[in-house]
Amino acid sequence: MKIEIKNISKKFGNLVANSEINISINNGIHALLGENGAGKSTLVKIISGQIAPDNGEILIDREKLILGSPIESINSGVGLLNQDPLDFGNLSVLETFLVGIKDANPYRNLKQTKENILRIFQKYKINIDFSQKTKNLSIGERQQVELLRLLYNGAKLIILDEPTSAFSLEQKKMMFETLRSLTKEGIIIIFVSHKLDEIIELCDTATILKSGSVIHSISKPFDSQDIIEKMFENTSSKIKRDKTFTNENNFTILVSGKDFLGRNTEDIEHRFSYGSVIGIAGLQGSSNDSYIKNFFTNEFSKTKLVLDSKVTIPKKTYYYMPSDRIEKGLFRDLNVLEHFGLFKSSETRFLNWNKIKNISSKKIKKFNIRANFSNEVSELSGGNQQRLMLSLMPENQSILLLEQPTRGLDFNSAENIWEMILSRKSKDIAIFFSSTDIDEIWEYSDIVISVSGKSIVNINYKKELTKDKVINYVSGIV
Amino acid sequence: MNKNIQLIQINFIRLVLTLAIIFFVLTLFGTSPISIFDSIIYGSMGSYSKFIRTLIVWAPISLASVALIYTFSAGMWNIGIEGQIIMGAVGATFVARSFFGDTIISPYVQILFALGFGGFWGLICGVLKVKGNVHEIFSGLGLDFVASGIVIYLIIGPWKREGIASTSGTDVFDKASWIPTIGQNEFPLLLILIIFVIYIFSFFIFKYTSFGLRLKATGVNEDAAERFYFSSGKYILLSFFIAGAIAGLAGFSQASGAYHKLVPSISGGFGFLSILIVLICSRNIFFTLIISFLFSALIVGGSQLQIKLGLDHSLIGIIQALFVLSWLILEKLKLEKILLSKIIRSNE
Numbered sequence A: 001m002k003i004e005i006k007n008i009s010k011k012f013g014n015l016v017a018n019s020e021i022n023i024s025i026n027n028g029i030h031a032l033l034g035e036n037g038a039g040k041s042t043l044v045k046i047i048s049g050q051i052a053p054d055n056g057e058i059l060i061d062r063e064k065l066i067l068g069s070p071i072e073s074i075n076s077g078v079g080l081l082n083q084d085p086l087d088f089g090n091l092s093v094l095e096t097f098l099v100g101i102k103d104a105n106p107y108r109n110l111k112q113t114k115e116n117i118l119r120i121f122q123k124y125k126i127n128i129d130f131s132q133k134t135k136n137l138s139i140g141e142r143q144q145v146e147l148l149r150l151l152y153n154g155a156k157l158i159i160l161d162e163p164t165s166a167f168s169l170e171q172k173k174m175m176f177e178t179l180r181s182l183t184k185e186g187i188i189i190i191f192v193s194h195k196l197d198e199i200i201e202l203c204d205t206a207t208i209l210k211s212g213s214v215i216h217s218i219s220k221p222f223d224s225q226d227i228i229e230k231m232f233e234n235t236s237s238k239i240k241r242d243k244t245f246t247n248e249n250n251f252t253i254l255v256s257g258k259d260f261l262g263r264n265t266e267d268i269e270h271r272f273s274y275g276s277v278i279g280i281a282g283l284q285g286s287s288n289d290s291y292i293k294n295f296f297t298n299e300f301s302k303t304k305l306v307l308d309s310k311v312t313i314p315k316k317t318y319y320y321m322p323s324d325r326i327e328k329g330l331f332r333d334l335n336v337l338e339h340f341g342l343f344k345s346s347e348t349r350f351l352n353w354n355k356i357k358n359i360s361s362k363k364i365k366k367f368n369i370r371a372n373f374s375n376e377v378s379e380l381s382g383g384n385q386q387r388l389m390l391s392l393m394p395e396n397q398s399i400l401l402l403e404q405p406t407r408g409l410d411f412n413s414a415e416n417i418w419e420m421i422l423s424r425k426s427k428d429i430a431i432f433f434s435s436t437d438i439d440e441i442w443e444y445s446d447i448v449i450s451v452s453g454k455s456i457v458n459i460n461y462k463k464e465l466t467k468d469k470v471i472n473y474v475s476g477i478v
Numbered sequence B: 001m002n003k004n005i006q007l008i009q010i011n012f013i014r015l016v017l018t019l020a021i022i023f024f025v026l027t028l029f030g031t032s033p034i035s036i037f038d039s040i041i042y043g044s045m046g047s048y049s050k051f052i053r054t055l056i057v058w059a060p061i062s063l064a065s066v067a068l069i070y071t072f073s074a075g076m077w078n079i080g081i082e083g084q085i086i087m088g089a090v091g092a093t094f095v096a097r098s099f100f101g102d103t104i105i106s107p108y109v110q111i112l113f114a115l116g117f118g119g120f121w122g123l124i125c126g127v128l129k130v131k132g133n134v135h136e137i138f139s140g141l142g143l144d145f146v147a148s149g150i151v152i153y154l155i156i157g158p159w160k161r162e163g164i165a166s167t168s169g170t171d172v173f174d175k176a177s178w179i180p181t182i183g184q185n186e187f188p189l190l191l192i193l194i195i196f197v198i199y200i201f202s203f204f205i206f207k208y209t210s211f212g213l214r215l216k217a218t219g220v221n222e223d224a225a226e227r228f229y230f231s232s233g234k235y236i237l238l239s240f241f242i243a244g245a246i247a248g249l250a251g252f253s254q255a256s257g258a259y260h261k262l263v264p265s266i267s268g269g270f271g272f273l274s275i276l277i278v279l280i281c282s283r284n285i286f287f288t289l290i291i292s293f294l295f296s297a298l299i300v301g302g303s304q305l306q307i308k309l310g311l312d313h314s315l316i317g318i319i320q321a322l323f324v325l326s327w328l329i330l331e332k333l334k335l336e337k338i339l340l341s342k343i344i345r346s347n348e
Helices: A040-047 A070-075 A094-098 A110-123 A137-154 A169-184 A194-203 A222-230 A288-297 A323-327 A336-344 A352-365 A383-389 A410-422 A438-444 A466-476 B002-028 B032-047 B049-071 B081-097 B106-132 B136-156 B190-208 B210-220 B232-259 B270-280 B285-309 B315-331 B335-347
Strands: A003-012 A015-025 A029-033 A054-061 A078-081 A157-161 A186-192 A207-208 A213-219 A250-255 A266-275 A276-281 A302-308 A318-321 A399-403 A430-435 A446-454 A453-460
Touching: A003 A040, A015 A207, A015 A213, A029 A040, A040 A157, A040 A186, A040 B210, A040 B232, A054 B002, A054 B049, A070 A078, A078 A137, A094 A110, A094 A137, A110 A137, A137 A157, A137 A169, A137 A207, A137 B002, A169 A186, A169 A194, A186 A446, A194 A222, A194 A430, A207 A222, A213 A222, A213 B210, A222 A410, A250 A453, A266 A276, A266 A453, A276 A288, A276 A302, A276 A438, A288 A318, A288 A323, A288 A430, A288 A446, A302 B335, A323 A383, A336 A430, A336 B210, A352 B136, A383 A410, A410 A438, A430 A438, A446 A466, A453 A466, B002 B032, B002 B315, B032 B270, B049 B081, B049 B210, B049 B232, B049 B270, B049 B285, B081 B106, B081 B136, B081 B232, B081 B270, B106 B136, B190 B210, B190 B232, B190 B285, B210 B232, B270 B285, B270 B315
Parallel strands: A029 A186, A029 A207, A078 A157, A157 A186, A276 A430, A276 A446, A318 A399, A399 A430
Antiparallel strands: A003 A015, A003 A054, A207 A213, A250 A266, A250 A302, A446 A453
């Protein structure tokens, strides 16, 4: 098995998405790296036949692949595993499987087909009940079913487009094992990801893209610092942080006894100083996001914040930022300016658009949002949407509640977002954020709340913890 | 500003294309489109009195349309608009038949009652939606039937004409309860004033107030509302109340302006027609004002078809449907944008 990508170029209007890309892969797991907008997705779409390139060719085992046709790609053995599972939630696992397999009429000999499918499940040691509805599976399990379907169809080249963004640690481990065993069978895997640790752990070779071109081809052993420097040439920066900052004011987190693992009935108070950054750690699927939201809505648990003055905290002191930016956080069809107007709408009855324009152009500049007033937010990239949400933060002293503030963002955008968040440390009462990435929690928190499942396992200052302890806590080990 | 001009250009091209499609289909029917449009224009605007008849039809349609802009903005399908128009007419009739009926203030009291009755009927939909999680299409459709039932009950029951119980309607109102008019041809000045006040008011609401912006935001994403410190439920309720109240005015116009009595099908299907109009206009207030007038002219002028050309009146329904469908298809195809960019390029 050998895949050769030769001189692939693609333009969208004036935007060069891919330019003269040459990659050759003989075996193993190959990583496709690059920041948001580097051209990874375009290349993946060209290989899988979803879009046709302007120039260039792809050879699979020296045979020319007919480009621009998904069926041709599938028949040539290309299988694509999407970031979000593209399956049929309301069908059973078996039915989902049957919809997309190569057998011309799987229902004619259902028993035989079923046995074949079962065999492939057993081969890769995946235990999933066939008869349950697909939507009842976790995202990780759905991805596994999809992967098996690709294998069943005889895929020789499997492309994984950021597959692990919704995986728990355990699922990731299983997936990686499966992938490694596949390479032993001669299957080539192209792995698209932002997460360097995964790439270092899993991949054999890697290509780094920047602005549509291949800038480096590297192979094992990888050096993460080296990769970062190559990916973000002349952009890498370490965030300056005010470590010595202290504040005499204190606030209290009153944790409901019911929220603790083991459910001892006594409530527990924790006092922290103003300006603390509190990371709520948890695995994918745990309730760490719910705890963030709960400070704002009080729907999930009785855990709450109390100020020393004992006054009830007005709702407007909180600024809540959901992880699902476009579904929960912003208004898809409204433009950027209208979002600023909306933010003003809690202060005034009548909108003075000139004034709003002044404020928003300042904010757009300050938060480095690449957009015009009249851009609808659905047109913005994920990073710009996130920066827009951050720019709508109230100016005065607040309690920030940030659900997975860097979800889906590349390294550079994430650093950029954190810089903005941390610059508010000296102003705000508290900054809460959730993350499934323990490294992110470790990097930015002063205090770590570890959540496993629905329960809080531990609350402590970072300096009294170790990273391994946190990993244990979020896995439910006390 | 540039964007607005472009929007007008695009809509103008779309209008021309739509008319071309209608002409083509009418030719297929073996009729002459020119003579049909000629008689429609003559029938709706050929004389001052015909123009006034068009205005009387335009009033409820334009009011119901602007009412729907509120609910559509909040993301709600206000199918209950028909019922809201009917209840507005009931409110107006109630006043006209009361001791106010023969006083000069009757129309103004009617306006208040029409607003209240219609608003209340809309609010039921809203409350069911927000508190009971009942989809507004189901409750709206149900309330439409209830409203028609109430009207028929009133007409053959408590409000029946003396001696006879017939579904042809109540007694004609006292002249004092009719919508005041000017001149011999009875120009309905009050009605026209109401329309313009409401349109200007609505334009202002959607353009310059927090309320309007929040209404629009509610329609886009109910979930994000709380994050911006407002409750989407409150805005859904308000949108239904306002829409119902304005639709109530449309009912008032029908009862006291068009029929001068309460009849069973008082809403005349204008509510449903308005839904189409607002869809065509993508909630743009000025287009709504214009397109609703075009449709009124079509309805009034259409009645001439039989007399002048011996064609069936239902042809108007075909023209209306063609208009809406071709418009929406053209909108999806974005043909005008391509045409416009070609035109601009050839000019350069």
